[in-house]
Amino acid sequence: MTAPTGRRERKKAATRQKIADTALRLFLERGYEAVGIRDVAAEADVAVTTLFAHFPSKEALVFGQDQDFERRLTQAVTDRAPGEPLIPALRREVRALVGHCTGEGAAPVWRMIDASQTLLDYEKAMRLRHAESLAAAIAADLGLPPDTTACRTVARFVIDAYSLAREAADPETALDEIFRMIEAAWAVARPSGDPAGTTAP
Amino acid sequence: MTAPTGRRERKKAATRQKIADTALRLFLERGYEAVGIRDVAAEADVAVTTLFAHFPSKEALVFGQDQDFERRLTQAVTDRAPGEPLIPALRREVRALVGHCTGEGAAPVWRMIDASQTLLDYEKAMRLRHAESLAAAIAADLGLPPDTTACRTVARFVIDAYSLAREAADPETALDEIFRMIEAAWAVARPSGDPAGTTAP
DNA sequence: TTCCGAAAAGCTAACCGGTAGTGTTACGGT
DNA sequence: ACCGTAACACTACCGGTTAGCTTTTCGGAA
Structure with missing residues (x-):
């Protein structure tokens, strides 16, 4: 063994x-x-x-190969360049993830998913679970307890960004707009100090 | 007939x-x-x-009586006092909704719901559907097309606020913090003009 | 009042996703 | 060579959900 x-x-x-x-x-x-x-x-x-x-489960036959998502988001937090602000790093990763779905040869698969309410619900539930991991990663990165409200909140917002951008007619523009909002939300949420820049390029 | x-x-x-x-x-x-x-x-x-x-469905036996939620949120938008800013109105309503769950004689029901992953998943999916109605109501209130990104985004954020506050140890404080974030997000999102005040009291 | 049409409720029998219990095989390590 | 175990198979079953069809019950027109 x-x-x-x-x-x-x-x-x-x-x-x-x-x-x-x-x-x-x-x-x-x-x-x-x-x-x-x-x-x-x-x-x-x-x-x-x-x-x-x-x-x-049956749904897992479709989404089973997709453990990446969670890992990539948390790694975007933990593996980012030292001193790089949090939100832009997440923005970059979410953009990549959305592009990975909308473009490429993945279109038929997503058409199939969008045609099934069962699969859509399953995906949303899955993403919410991912949000919890992301919240934990963010909290850990900031040295805060894992159930800090601000971290849980911003993690949800980031997942929302992915979800909304994927549905939007123009994902790129939508993502820009949503992340502008997240950036602003995060700026006023910061519990204590300002360890890593609030502004985006 | x-x-x-x-x-x-x-x-x-x-x-x-x-x-x-x-x-x-x-x-x-x-x-x-x-x-x-x-x-x-x-x-x-x-x-x-x-x-x-x-x-x-079986889950609907638990949540079936709960058409209120959707209606109350959209009404909080449409029926608010003229000139009252959007976000505080939503904040008030969400606070009431959260209080309605955490307090009162509703505790055993929510303990039951929290004990069942099936019911929790069902609830989240339901709330996401509510977010779409809310987004439509907000867009209509502002005279924008119903699929405007900013409206859809803020609607999601509001639903997240409900969901996170309900899970938080101290719902009141959590709600304050989350709505501060939403307020900031909404302030930078406004597509065109400023028809109804950005600042909260 | 009587009768008709339709809505509501019922029964039977299944479909479908998922699981328990019980082997049976084939491999890996000793 | 042998044993433990992981992978797989088979049967039977459970619980949610639906289809097909009949029966009951009411509202309103004749």
Whole structure:
């Protein structure tokens, strides 16, 4: 059990990948709601229980590969250049994340997601969970208790920015406007001191 | 079909009320997850299909009576005293709504809700839908197109304020802080002109 | 008053996402 | 060579939700 580096892990990863790929293909072909779990399992040639051993829910088949989001946001806080102000760093990362969705070959997937209320709700709930991590990261970065109101608030606002920009007709402009608002909100929220510049370039 | 004013309507309302009351009682007695739809239907002496004719989902049995929320927020915008600035009006209403949850005899219900991830997720999704109505009301009040970014953004922020304050240890203080942030955000967001004062008393 | 149409409520039977319980296989480490 | 365990499979089941169809109940026109 010390270093399980071998065929077993590869097989497991392969099964997981096959399930995810099959699911996404079927969902795109026939629509998310029109495809049942049993369809996916059969097409991927695994048992239903196996599918649920890899993914906790049907929705996770779509969003499962997306642990990045949370990590990238928290890293945007923790790994930013020393002395760089917080909000612009987040702004840059959110811009990248939004661009990653709206552009590229991801369009059909997002069209599918936008067509399913179930998936949209799941995504929003997920993002709210991400907001809690982000709030914790921000609080830690400032040496504050993790449930500080200002940090939790600004984290929510940042998640809102992502969500709203993704829906906007012109994501870039929307993002600019929303982050101007967040910047102002953060400026008056700062609990104590001014450790890292309030103004944006 | 011209003026259906009679016993039929009363009976329907009574059935709905009986279902809601029964459901809430059972949920409080045994816990939300521990009570099945079939239990509620049997105890209310109606068929399962009848139950679903009145409520679109199990969660709606808990939140169904809560159309107020949306209405009160939008009315806080539309019915405010002429010349009264927007944000303080919303602040007052949100404060009242939060107080309505944290205080009063509503405590057991909210303890039940907080104990169920399903209900919490449902509530958040519902609030996000409310944010859209609020955004529309704000935009209309300012004579702007309903999908204006600034309006949608501030509406989200207001919903966040409600949500965060409800979770906070000290809701009053949290609300003060969050609304200071919203006030600042709104001040820099205003698209064109200044039809109704930026500053709060 | 009587009868008709429609709304409300009911019953049956299922669908679908998800889980429990119980093996069975195949791999990794000893 | 062998044992422990992780991955997978199979069956049966649960709980929320819906479809299809019948029965009851009321409102209003004839």
